[in-house]
Amino acid sequence: MSLLNYRNNILYFEDVSLNEIADKIVTPMYIYSQSTLENNFNKINEALNKILGKEQEKLIAFSVKSNSNIAIINRLHNLGSGADVVSVGELKRSLNAGIKGNKIVFSGVGKTSEEMLFALEMDVVQFNIESISEINQLSEIASSNNKIAPIAFRINPDIVAGGHEKIATGGSNTKFGIPYSEALKAYEYAKSLPGINIVGIDIHIGSQITNLEPFSLAFQKIRDLYDKLIIGGHNIINIDLGGGIGIKYIDTDEPFLLEDYANLVNKNFGDLKCKLIFEPGRCIAASAGILLTKVIRDKNSYNNNFLVVDAAMNDFMRPALYGAKHKILSVNKDNNSDKKIDYQVVGPVCETGDVMGEIVSSRIMNSGDYIIIKDVGAYGAVMSSNYNSRPSVPEVLIKGSNFNVIRKTITTDELLAFESIPSE
Ligand SMILES: Cc1ncc(COP(=O)(O)O)c(C=O)c1O
Structure with a gap:
């Protein structure tokens, strides 16, 4: 209401x-x-709890880029939210608002060495890595500072989704993620690097997505990749499904129900003993x-x-x-x-x-x-x-x-x- x-x-x-x-x-x-903000957070949390079960380990990491005011982040933190951040500025805001590193994921295609080091010191849940050069840099920073960086690769599944071409991030013509066909090779390579601990897989295919189809295609691809990685001996404990859930701005927008989204998550990942991470921004704020x-x-x-x-x-x-x-x-x-x-x-x-x-x-x-x-x-x-x-x-x-x-x-x-x- x-x-x-x-x-x-x-x-x-x-x-x-x-x-x-x-x-x-x-x-x-x-x-x-504040009440609308809290209701929106509770709605997605409850839909996931209802369908996945309360015992399913999960983290709702509010996407701070959508609204980075520390009062907003703080109110969500009070409800149990974590944070998805894309810069040291957003990381500092989240820490300031009360969220600890163990509920913060660090995304973004252009993390600098200084940002990597600060995030390592804050013990973030994982770095979502978008390129081989980025993982090389992180390995160097982590090992030279006697740290171990928990990482997930952000996979680009080549699926176009989102309310506008400028917020569709999962297509092959965007700067985001590692191409799906190169994912296994990237994980094998990461295994050999000092200072790196592989913990997860990550995707984020776009924003203001009102139709479940692209999520369904992307989730299937990620599940396939998960299975192959497990066979290959990797220890995947986190699956980060990104954000993107669309909302009704105008009468012609017809977003899917949160429960249907939760059902899709359950269908693809409900049988795994992984922590499921979500990075919603728009549908909360x-x-x-x-x-x-x-x-x-x-x-x-x-x-x-x-x-x-x-x-x-x-x-x-x-x-x-x-x-x-x-x-x-x-x-x-x-x-x-x-x-x-x-x-x-x-x-x-x-x-x-x-x-x-x-x-x-x-x-x-x-x-x-x-x-x-x-x-x-x-x-x-x-x-x-x-x-x-x-x-x-x-x-x-x-x-x-x-x-x-x-x-x-x-x-x-x-x-x-x-x-x-x-x-x-
Ligand atoms: C990596 C990442 N995660 C999460 C989000 C949040 O997306 P949304 O606000 O559509 O939920 C974005 C925004 O596009 C993003 O780039």
């Missing part, structure tokens, strides 16, 4: 009136509902977040009704980057008049692509009205920039009728302090 509801024609998130919070803090701002923004003005040009708002593509990149569609709602409920106005919601940034989406309103929207963009808790604030010298917007966490600022605005004056003009 959504915790975003109209009460007396005013939109509330949990028990917070969005008109009131907009007046108290500043727009634009990201607002996260997206619907927990909204972007609250204020109308600056409306503008009619060549029969287009533009609504210029104070949030822009630098605050929320998904529409400009992926053509992503998000629902947009007015904080003051529309009346039911038949006459509807179709507004294009645009930001102040000087790019034609600075379009947030559309809102169909039955009343004229005025300067000072508030609107929200839905489902922005994943890949929202984390992707923001200061393009057009715009400040970083605040993030707020609400629970019931309480709210806390969990990231302050970073003003242009503060950003300017990092720059200097050389004397010559």
Whole structure:
């Protein structure tokens, strides 16, 4: 059940009136509902527990790239979540939020030596390795520091999946993973390296996947590989199935049920005595977040009704980057008049692509009205920039009728302090 509801024609998130919070803090701002975040985590955890059984060893490692605010990571940690990280920055955030190395997996195609060493010192669960040169480097770092690095190879199964070509990571034309046909050779090679302990297999084929078919094909390939590795004498104790579970952003999105996903996992891996690792991001964080923004003005040009708002593509990149569609709602409920106005919601940034989406309103929207963009808790604030010298917007966490600022605005004056003009 959504915790975003109209009460007396005013939109509330949990028990917070969005008109009131907009007046108290500043727009634009990201607002996260703690209860929605927790419900989303619990839903996937319960679906896996129900189908796989509670005795199945598993780790839900929240994909920190989707939302890396330490308060968000902390709330998930309180529910038992681990973390999937792709940089030392994300690793430090996860540690800061309370997650220990023994619940953190280190993914990413470009880990540096410094990052490897720090992760080794933090005793992460495993390094998900994406190339032979990476494992050579890790072997060198680990052995020269008297450490043993637990590793899984990320396998690229050559399966294209995901809501947009730029978030499909499992195809042969992407930079990700080791080609499936070279996997056995890579494991044999890794066995010979000092400082390396093979512990697992990893895949992540894409994001915003709403159809189970690509997961089914990829899981079968990974199971086949597992069987071959066991015959070859490898000790595989972790199977990391990545993230990718899609959500319903707009009415035409039809994501699969979490229980069906869990059934597929069970069918392919339920008989093994391995720890199953999952790296969900979007399905936990997206619907927990909204972007609250204020109308600056409306503008009619060549029969287009533009609504210029104070949030822009630098605050929320998904529409400009992926053509992503998000629902947009007015904080003051529309009346039911038949006459509807179709507004294009645009930001102040000087790019034609600075379009947030559309809102169909039955009343004229005025300067000072508030609107929200839905489902922005994943890949929202984390992707923001200061393009057009715009400040970083605040993030707020609400629970019931309480709210806390969990990231302050970073003003242009503060950003300017990092720059200097050389004397010559
Ligand atoms: C390696 C890895 N794991 C997990 C995720 C999280 O994916 P999602 O947010 O679709 O669950 C990503 C994001 O694309 C990723 O690159």
